[in-house]
Amino acid sequence: MNGSSFGTSFKITTFGESHGAALGVIVDGCPAGIPLSAEYIQTFLDRRKPGQNVYSTPRKENDTVEILSGVFEGSTTGTSIALLIRNEAQRSGDYSEIASYYRPGHADFTFDAKYGFRDYRGGGRSSGRETAARVAAGAVACALLDTLNIKVCAYAKSINEYVCFDTKEYLAERYSVEEIASMRDKSPLNMPDADASAKAEAYLQRLREEHNSAGGTIECVLTGLPAGLGDPVFEKFDARLAHAMLSIGAVKGFELGSGFEAALLTGTEQNDPFYTDEAGNIKKRTNRAGGVLGGMTDGSDVLFRVAVKPTPSVYAPQETVKQDGSAYTCQITGRHDPIIVSRAVVVVECMAALTAADALLSNLGSKLEHLKMIYGTEQ
Amino acid sequence: MNGSSFGTSFKITTFGESHGAALGVIVDGCPAGIPLSAEYIQTFLDRRKPGQNVYSTPRKENDTVEILSGVFEGSTTGTSIALLIRNEAQRSGDYSEIASYYRPGHADFTFDAKYGFRDYRGGGRSSGRETAARVAAGAVACALLDTLNIKVCAYAKSINEYVCFDTKEYLAERYSVEEIASMRDKSPLNMPDADASAKAEAYLQRLREEHNSAGGTIECVLTGLPAGLGDPVFEKFDARLAHAMLSIGAVKGFELGSGFEAALLTGTEQNDPFYTDEAGNIKKRTNRAGGVLGGMTDGSDVLFRVAVKPTPSVYAPQETVKQDGSAYTCQITGRHDPIIVSRAVVVVECMAALTAADALLSNLGSKLEHLKMIYGTEQ
Amino acid sequence: MNGSSFGTSFKITTFGESHGAALGVIVDGCPAGIPLSAEYIQTFLDRRKPGQNVYSTPRKENDTVEILSGVFEGSTTGTSIALLIRNEAQRSGDYSEIASYYRPGHADFTFDAKYGFRDYRGGGRSSGRETAARVAAGAVACALLDTLNIKVCAYAKSINEYVCFDTKEYLAERYSVEEIASMRDKSPLNMPDADASAKAEAYLQRLREEHNSAGGTIECVLTGLPAGLGDPVFEKFDARLAHAMLSIGAVKGFELGSGFEAALLTGTEQNDPFYTDEAGNIKKRTNRAGGVLGGMTDGSDVLFRVAVKPTPSVYAPQETVKQDGSAYTCQITGRHDPIIVSRAVVVVECMAALTAADALLSNLGSKLEHLKMIYGTEQ
């Protein structure tokens, strides 16, 4: 299969390996007339960029984006948008050792099983570096969402046992998107709670000395989505979101609204009562649904959470095998983040934005009224 | 969007509402030469059938399947397979009350938001009854998997706080697929642990008296999958599985292998060491990955878990609004399962089988060697 | 591949063999709110029905359609619409002879090559009968087009050398859609020119006596399409049309506007000059483009033509081979149309309608303005 595309109406197709010439993406199906610049996209890439602090790999990559097509005089043209990010740090190093064995927790073994051989330089296509192209594409999706006043915000909710504000609640139920983003951006770990962030930093310092790594969770909220996005059966909004999230390398779990806790609730606890607010809008008193009912957005915030595994590249010696099956004790070298969670925050945000942009476009033909509105005025 | 299809190479498209004439599915892309009969498919539908015990709705539906096309002389022909299930219990009842208000936890409000109106009879397209078509399609996928010795087995792992064998482990790490299935089939709740099942039954009895309902978790294992299925970027095997699972109405969460616990582990704890067994096969000592590395199956069992919310149709009075926004206290009538988990077990199994069948077909062109093998021998 | 689907946004998936239990289709992605009834669909099927006159096979099939889902209280609901047509004339005849050899001009040989075996009863899935499902689906597309005042009209332009009004021009450049349809419906061969029709009838009578069959051409016009449908690169409106047409069994060629004659024209002859009419609309003085420029509709009529081969089932003895490769002189029995063209007219119309419906929906997101129009008014 050609697994490098995501989305149906707003569709992206990515390319690029960790140590190849470049990474990039084609965004196809983006409406004409959206303001877009390389500078705007760059702000997203800069949030993902390595080497920003001690918790991320010191590999130096400026990750400068170039718009190759689909933008004219500052606006999207409606045709395919290509974005290019050159790899600067392609070292012609010696990969013969890493080429010969299978790193635990990595895709080396499965790549060989599928394709018969692999680009072993820095993980090739399965490197976390692949997500740079997703972030560039997600920036385009965010440019579209912005014009419709839809916001997406992700943040590290927990690192190991250090949880923001010691709460199981979604932070977005307490704080506005702007407040969370502001608190988050003060933390090198993208944790909106300064106290939890400080504790997690100390913990990561210890882990680093022990040649180990940590996992955590990321929460995300989408606000301003109209009700009715997503489709009732297989293309449920939450099913697409889950797909998007599990497609991120290190994600091991996804939950929406009450999520796994729903397994412990009763019907009367899980159901969100409807009411009409003063402005006459139908709302829900609680949001255990997480903003999706029957696969379609219900006009509330969409709230979800993902579990991120610890960085598999640890420096401690590990039991494994060579390609020929012989036993081997490997010891990974190079410099690797002791935590994936923090840099993955913007990736989660971008994949959520892409999911929402796609749903907005796919929903346009749900009613005959939409067609009459658009074709009526144009003729 | 046309949200009624699932799969790329092995693709299904479903139709049908709770109280319409019929439900059904077209399976397109199924290889020729697989033995298939209506009787075989019926065994899957019978496991989903309502009215089997006190914990499922007493609505009488025989759910008899008819094969309309794509099977000739007992084998699939390679062309599209259509399966039809007539609705027998279409009552011409009075739905005027239910039509006028939005049931909490249901898709009534979101259907109206998306389409401008809805088939209000029994939930229409968003009824749990829609899954009958998935089960029929899943049976075809299982027929394919059978020929390649691949097995899928799902079971209720927990209902509210009642957990099988009081373990957080996947049961498939202790028992064989056959053992689990045999234990499961003795429980009216599809719980492989007789003791936990008995306690959960008593609990459900109490809930029923309180006009309430319960949630729970389902675990699933796939054995015998070759390594290398799934694609490295967006079409990861686990991403497709997550999509499949969240597309089931009441599912609120998905985790693979260590799942949400991975957020609390270190790298050395999460990584599964590789070794070579006596037969010379490369294996993993543990399976925290859940059988997928970098989005591709690694030859181990695929292990995952989903969270299922409590039945939203509870008899207790609930706060809600009418279509015109006026406040309303609704009281749902009719007969509804106090638990979705148990009947959803076969749905989870079938969606997992469909995901695996699709991945098996999509992977056929991963190597040039495959093409040479197939086109070389045929010319 | 799963080749039984057509369309991207307005997508149909068909099933059914000539002598199986039933034929049918699922229409997915049809907007909610379109008036639809079985009676309406039946009028399309009746135009395709066999046994209507001496030029079509006397096989008796009422081809009665049943709506199984997706329509509620006389309107489409937005969810998948399933349409069922039972086969009535499944004869349990003796097919052992036909099963053993390859009919020239038929798909017997290629089916065996692809799938390893075939449903040999009446051509199975590759029977012309398969088009009944397309016509049922096309009726749904026409119901949508009707609401937007878009018309589709196809007719037999020529049978062998007998050409309507002895002109190479498209009839739609001389007559209105209503005039053509009215003239066409008076001819048993669907030829709008009574004189040409009479001559073609006499010719077919002679061919019948000679145990032979004839080919011809079908023209089609779409009126009322807004400008801008279709996409600039691979999904050009005319590329989709060509795909649709060549997917009809006996079609061997497709041309749009000046078509093959364009190869003999100069640039100044082929280019259509633009002008502004009295109402202020931008129009073209000629229509050699056939209503499509750069893959997008230009607001003129879309005009195209297809070549239809003669019925391959002729009664004359023919040279062929058996499945084992041994030489064989076959003599086809049963009763077959001496001409495919006439019954294919409604199939061409329906495939064109499906192409247009899909393009209308796919185009909804081409401008940001569309999204603001739809989501602005709903929030």
Place this chain on the structure above:
Amino acid sequence: MNGSSFGTSFKITTFGESHGAALGVIVDGCPAGIPLSAEYIQTFLDRRKPGQNVYSTPRKENDTVEILSGVFEGSTTGTSIALLIRNEAQRSGDYSEIASYYRPGHADFTFDAKYGFRDYRGGGRSSGRETAARVAAGAVACALLDTLNIKVCAYAKSINEYVCFDTKEYLAERYSVEEIASMRDKSPLNMPDADASAKAEAYLQRLREEHNSAGGTIECVLTGLPAGLGDPVFEKFDARLAHAMLSIGAVKGFELGSGFEAALLTGTEQNDPFYTDEAGNIKKRTNRAGGVLGGMTDGSDVLFRVAVKPTPSVYAPQETVKQDGSAYTCQITGRHDPIIVSRAVVVVECMAALTAADALLSNLGSKLEHLKMIYGTEQ
């Protein structure tokens, strides 16, 4: 819709405008293990390159291709292959005049109708230059076909009334692929008949003086395709080919085998008799089918023909309108090919190769036997 992708299993997605920064393509789904180099791809691009002789635009473009991903140590890796072609001749010229009016025969008007505005520099996305990306992708498809001994060859069959060897037959029925290619490559117009080529050259010289342009036809042959490619209903091999061909800007018609002549033949004339050759292979005595029966390849050569319209950019004054609807007499400047046919030959070849590569991959799962062959040997 996102119209920049072609193919299902072997899928390409292109980007780029005439005067933007670059053109390019992502090839997704290409099997691992195919030898591929930039030099090989360059040989295809060089055949399309402008400025090669007096019959093509003198715009200087080296069209140098760079492989950005998906190739490692000289072989495809199975992951997405990105190919980049920088635009060198981006002139910052004055386009204000061309921006203000609609060129007849061009997509200026329809672009504005669809997107509300357009990149008016040199046609933007609808420029013939867009096909450079198709050719680069087609080269990858040819690399795959080569390994399976499948050949594709296109050539100019006629320019205006000048027809190669004065025959209506396909040249591939008289000459081998190698002979045709060798004769073709001697002609600046890609016409395999030196005499016809000389006459056409003289004709084009006259047209050039008259500020006009010419159309023509291209024939194409595919040899070595296994029988059974393509799918019986909507995804017929010839339907996909027709789609591919009509997606090329200037193509106005497509025919396969006897094509439009089939409309004048009888059944006994059109049907190709089967026989068994001395090697025991089942063959056809004639090839009026053009190598496809019932949508699936029959093991004969695939033969088809397309009609190409004259270059719409002629220097003669033409009637048109400005964007505001006011009448305007335009006179196109710049330098344009007086004929599209010759440079389109390699584009036809590449689109045919992409169609074949996709069909080869999509067909892999047609039989259970294929799955057993591949998964049986790997476990």
